[in-house]
Amino acid sequence: MATSFKLDTRTEDGYAVIQTDGYLNGPTAEQLAETAKDLMNQGYSTLVINLEKTRLVNSIGISILIEIIEFLDERGGGLHFCHLTPVIERTFKMMGLAQHAEIHRDEASATTNL
């Protein structure tokens, strides 16, 4: 059984945006990580993850997001998040994601100056 989870990818000049839709747990965050690595391999080292349609992220999902950050860090890339619910933002901060990834209100403010 799987929850309906969707990923939408859009590439722009110099960065790519991944939009998630649904619960981020181990398996779905792995999908997201694969997509992020693919984009990185295509030359997009700056990624924006838009969580507007994601209301729940568990700690296993976040541990995989940390792996994405590490992967990008090693390759000189950068990760930006936007549209976090207050609870997701709080959890990201607790677990230290805010140190190596930037958190923005929306896509517009995430992509200014990219």
Added chain:
Amino acid sequence: MATSFKLDTRTEDGYAVIQTDGYLNGPTAEQLAETAKDLMNQGYSTLVINLEKTRLVNSIGISILIEIIEFLDERGGGLHFCHLTPVIERTFKMMGLAQHAEIHRDEASATTNL
């Protein structure tokens, strides 16, 4: 315990629109009936009920909608519904509401020719 249920009312030239938000059961449909009667007493004999933000209506709620129809019928008024989910529309038809009330896709088509 009560679910969060909201009613929004708007009056226009010749008709009034009631927008529901939440589960329509006995108690909340009674609230809707009170509002409908109030509007009727204020001279609005044509009412549009917009169910866009209502996903569930139980059979007790529908029985009260039938009472609203009867109340309006006796006073020469008319009731229009819009934004029904397919399941709500099917239930309305089963229980005979479609005979004495009109069902429209959206507010625009409900209010044309009013």
Added chain:
Amino acid sequence: MADQMKREVTLNIPIHPNMELVAAQTASIIAEIMDFEEIHIDEIQLAIIETCINAFEHSNSEDSKVTVTYVVTDDELELKIADHGVGFGTDKTSLLTGEAGAQAMQKRGWGLEIIREMMDKVEIDSGDEGTTITMLKKRA
């Protein structure tokens, strides 16, 4: 034929206004996990709501509880909704329904008919020990 996986979720709710929503919402997320279509999820929710409010209104059960069992297989969701109330004979459902009821805008007595309309199969088992309604929805 391969063995089908069967998973069971059970929910106990008190007989109390709006508790039918808890039973419906639980079905909704299970059906979503099973990848049911949205319209079928709405149908399942309405069937559960009608069955629960019947138990709330008519069962007169002393323990004031309703138990909902959700049995999940690969392509079906089976629901059993049980109360320990007074039960009813199947002849009880003698009000006008169907076309005649609709014509007359019959107000009450639609619950069981709605349940049958929404689900693929409905079985009623009712007696002195209470009522259990078993219903099945196939993933289209």
Added chain:
Amino acid sequence: MADQMKREVTLNIPIHPNMELVAAQTASIIAEIMDFEEIHIDEIQLAIIETCINAFEHSNSEDSKVTVTYVVTDDELELKIADHGVGFGTDKTSLLTGEAGAQAMQKRGWGLEIIREMMDKVEIDSGDEGTTITMLKKRA
């Protein structure tokens, strides 16, 4: 002081991926009926999810079941999440957490800390017979 009404909902879920969502969703609708604020509903959901996935991952329970009890009073929601697994000592939680864990971007070992952050009160009762986590959220 007036007697407080107390209502109990119980849910049994199998240990299986995504079943934590069923427990979380059930809490969500109960908290909504209780008129909790949206942010508090999110907090409750996350706490339940973390507790359930802990039971799924660590309990090694033979019956492969988790029981969630939702106790509703006028202004509080109490949750008990129980498994019949191997249990754990409270010294088990020895990974870096808090500021140090955040600095090091520690990947795992955050579950219990998240649960404590999200809820007003958390009690762990764990032993050979299994683990029960009791947690409380007050309506703000």
